Amino acid sequence: xxxxxxxxxxxxxxxxxxxxxxxxxxxxxxxxxxxxxxxxxxxxxxxxxxxxxxxxxxxxxxxxxxxxxxxxxxxxxxxxxxxxxxxxxxxxxxxxxxxxxxxxxxxxxxxxxxxxxxxxxxxxxxxxxxxxxxxxxxxxxxxxxxxxxxxxxxxxxxxxxxxxxxxxxxxxxxxxxxxxxxxxxxxxxxxxxxxxxxxxxxxxxxxxxxxxxxxxxxxxxxxxxxxxxxxxxxxxxxxxxxxxxxxxxxxxxxxxxxxxxx
Amino acid sequence: xxxxxxxxxxxxxxxxxxxxxxxxxxxxxxxxxxxxxxxxxxxxxxxxxxxxxxxxxxxxxxxxxxxxxxxxxxxxxxxxxxxxxxxxxxxxxxxxxxxxxxxxxxxxxxxxxxxxxxxxxxxxxxxxxxxxxxxxxxxxxxxxxxxxxxxxxxxxxxxxxxxxxxxxxxxxxxxxxxxxxxxxxxxxxxxxxxxxxxxxxxxxxxxxxxxxxxxxxxxxxxxxxxxxxxxxxxxxxxxxxxxxxxxxxxxxxxxxxxxxxxx
Numbered sequence: 001x002x003x004x005x006x007x008x009x010x011x012x013x014x015x016x017x018x019x020x021x022x023x024x025x026x027x028x029x030x031x032x033x034x035x036x037x038x039x040x041x042x043x044x045x046x047x048x049x050x051x052x053x054x055x056x057x058x059x060x061x062x063x064x065x066x067x068x069x070x071x072x073x074x075x076x077x078x079x080x081x082x083x084x085x086x087x088x089x090x091x092x093x094x095x096x097x098x099x100x101x102x103x104x105x106x107x108x109x110x111x112x113x114x115x116x117x118x119x120x121x122x123x124x125x126x127x128x129x130x131x132x133x134x135x136x137x138x139x140x141x142x143x144x145x146x147x148x149x150x151x152x153x154x155x156x157x158x159x160x161x162x163x164x165x166x167x168x169x170x171x172x173x174x175x176x177x178x179x180x181x182x183x184x185x186x187x188x189x190x191x192x193x194x195x196x197x198x199x200x201x202x203x204x205x206x207x208x209x210x211x212x213x214x215x216x217x218x219x220x221x222x223x224x225x226x227x228x229x230x231x232x233x234x235x236x237x238x239x240x241x242x243x244x245x246x247x248x249x250x251x252x253x254x255x256x257x258x259x260x261x262x
Numbered sequence: 263x264x265x266x267x268x269x270x271x272x273x274x275x276x277x278x279x280x281x282x283x284x285x286x287x288x289x290x291x292x293x294x295x296x297x298x299x300x301x302x303x304x305x306x307x308x309x310x311x312x313x314x315x316x317x318x319x320x321x322x323x324x325x326x327x328x329x330x331x332x333x334x335x336x337x338x339x340x341x342x343x344x345x346x347x348x349x350x351x352x353x354x355x356x357x358x359x360x361x362x363x364x365x366x367x368x369x370x371x372x373x374x375x376x377x378x379x380x381x382x383x384x385x386x387x388x389x390x391x392x393x394x395x396x397x398x399x400x401x402x403x404x405x406x407x408x409x410x411x412x413x414x415x416x417x418x419x420x421x422x423x424x425x426x427x428x429x430x431x432x433x434x435x436x437x438x439x440x441x442x443x444x445x446x447x448x449x450x451x452x453x454x455x456x457x458x459x460x461x462x463x464x465x466x467x468x469x470x471x472x473x474x475x476x477x478x479x480x481x482x483x484x485x486x487x488x489x490x491x492x493x494x495x496x497x498x499x500x501x502x503x504x505x506x507x508x509x510x511x512x513x514x515x516x517x518x519x520x521x522x523x524x525x
Contacts, residue, residue, distance in 0.1 A: 183349040213360060214353045217386020 004074035004112045005081045005239045006103075008095075011119040012129050014088030017147040018119050019047045021177060022085040024226045025117070026052050027196045029081055031227075034241050037079035039070055041087045041094075048085045050192045051204075055079075061086065061094055071103060074112060080241050091118075091129075095136040107140060113240045115141035117175075134172075141238050147177040149185065173233045178225045184218040187211065195223050288396045289320065289366030290512060291359060291389075296404035297376045297414040302432035302457055303404050305468075307370035308336050309457075309475060309498075310402075313505045316476040320365035324355060326379060327372035335471045344369075346378050356382075360392050376414065384421050393424065398512060401427045402455065405436045405445045412444035419448065428508075430455040451511045455504050464494050 046058035314321035345351030426449035
């Protein structure tokens with residue numbers, strides 16, 4: 001039987017791009033035809049749900065009924081991957097809750113695959129978050145994500161300090177999200193569509209749109225680089241899911257752009 | 263002006279008028295470029311734009327230069343100054359390049375904007391998109407003896423393998439450079455492009471911002487001495503004939519090249 005895969009995207013700090021990274025992951029998995037569902041913990045309003053309404057449910061991850069909704073359905077769900085976008089400030093408490101309900105133990109015993117995408121901010125507090133978070137993650141796949149999408153300079157980091165933190169976790173994998181033009185990013189925000197829809201010159205509901213080719217080009221180039229990072233760290237192998245499609249990222253995104261031209 | 267006033271046909275026995283079927287289709291996108299200054303980019307861009315004027319065909323020109331004399335000094339009515347430094351400027355420029363299908367377009371890429379222009383074009387895939395929309399991009403690269411030019415030419419070939427890249431020899435700067443050395447033309451358009459030498463007095467005349475090649479060609483005489491008049495008319499004829507050859511190859515494919523390689 002295929003093990004359920006749970007991907008948690010979080011950070012204790014706000015505004016570091018958790019939802020953006022979640023969106024790139026959902027696009028990445030969708031392009032590979034991997035059935036995925038998502039939970040948006042920005043309860044009750046939701047953020048991720050704006051972009052992926054069909055597969056996203058807004059939940060209060062601190063409430064027991066909603067925890068049941070997520071974790072008791074892992075095996076019965078048709079989705080191979082469950083992605084949880086954890087809102088700012090509750091990553092530690094969410095991990096604590098997962099430990100208390102035995103979820104982390106299940107991961108340790110190999111009954112499920114658990115991966116954490118920890119989005120780092122530029123402040124030194126993020127490094128402390130790494131130390132704190134790692135206590136929970138003895139068997140989890142731990143991805144440290146440096147998000148440069150908004151031109152974060154990580155200026156508060158001393159590289160030696162960062163390395164000293166990073167080296168404590170030999171299994172942690174670093175991922176870099178490159179910068180995207182602010183105007184292109186904002187335009188996708190306004191459209192409230194998946195990045196892949198925007199690239200294909202489509203609106204939120206998949207209907208034809210009239211986005212600037214220049215902005216679409218920048219988004220495509222950026223998403224290619226993000227997906228290359230996921231490929232570089234062999235994300236699918238790490239989380240143990242098999243790609244239904246065997247194309248590379250670049251041809252796939254280029255096809256979206258080509259489809260838009262016709 | 264009518265294209266019938268263009269009298270080259272009878273004289274040369276070779277019909278250099280742009281083909282009418284081109285007028286019904288999409289116009290090409292000419293990108294005149296070089297990483298070096300004063301190699302004749304703006305002169306070539308002017309000549310191309312005026313070639314279209316001379317045949318009453320729609321043309322839009324884009325000027326990426328930031329120092330004069332520049333294309334917008336010579337052709338202010340059809341030239342748009344481009345600001346590549348801002349996202350809004352890029353959108354205004356690139357979206358228009360692929361948005362207007364029926365007019366031919368000439369982009370004069372200054373040496374200072376050479377890198378930025380092609381990096382952005384490569385990143386957003388604008389030239390591939392142009393092809394998908396039926397607009398044929400043709401890069402016209404002004405060659406010169408500097409190693410930097412050969413390096414840049416090679417990069418363009420690698421980055422844009424599907425796009426026609428044609429070396430252009432301006433005889434006043436690159437007279438001794440062989441074409442098939444550092445600047446091989448591997449595109450389907452096998453046209454040897456040359457801008458002939460002009461004597462100093464004719465060069466001075468055409469450098470005036472009020473001078474128009476198309477208007478000169480239409481006029482019987484502007485009072486130049488016969489020798490200079492002949493020289494300038496011969497220059498225009500020779501350059502325009504090369505543009506016609508590009509147009510013909512563009513529309514028909516390189517039939518001659520195909521025959522010679524497949525006897």
